[in-house]
Amino acid sequence: MFKIFIVLALLGCALAGTIPKAPIPPADDLDGRIVGGIATTITSFPYQISLQRNGFHSCGGAIYKDTIIVTAAHCLQNVSPASLKVRAGSTYSDFGGSIVKVASFKNHELYSKQTSANDIAVIKLASPLPLSSTIQPISLATTSPANGAPGVISGWGVTSFGSNNVSSQLRYTDISILSRSTCSSSAYGYGSFIRSGMICGFAAGKDACQGDSGGPLASDGILVGVVSWGNECALARYPGVYTDVATYNSWVVKTANSL
């Protein structure tokens, strides 16, 4: 029953994250987890949380304040706060750390299921997270990262596109950030699907994937992106697409204060 729930959640995301497409060759040999990643511990990513839906990992998120989480709006469609909890301070998505209830959340008013535009949301927790070496906030970017800036993504998502294998242990990978204009250029396959408020991350064979959504893209210790969508995962001409946190900085601050 809950397995089915997860599959549906991941499928929903897979559908939301798939663009209408020309024939695309199958991904070669994707052996990674967060595709192409390395196992890590929460101490290295203390701002990372697991958003749990009915007791199971559904999406990632980032700690902005002890009572505020930043995640993706597509993670919070057709869900009530009562079915959500946040697991913080654990290397594992299915045990350990601190579990706190969600009091309320707000999706961006202009989030679009069709285009994935404005894919950002703020969650208010029912009680503050106990900040420690494994539970720490991360600051929000105020300017969009430069094309080619280094980025790091982390999460408990699937090991390769289409697999059901969510990772119990946190994994990460380094990628290079692509500006919106580079990502929509003919060097890649998305063109005008890359809208204002989106940036990309790319490295051969490395990417976020289903179950990593809502999670952090950090650069120099700052939250610059939120995992949003991609055409499958780690395909050569299709970078991972992230919500550009700098674009939404004031929306997040204002919304956090309003919840």
Ligand code: ARG
């Ligand atoms: N929409 C997916 C999720 O809910 C994340 C997709 C990210 N895909 C990618 N190729 N970077 O988990």
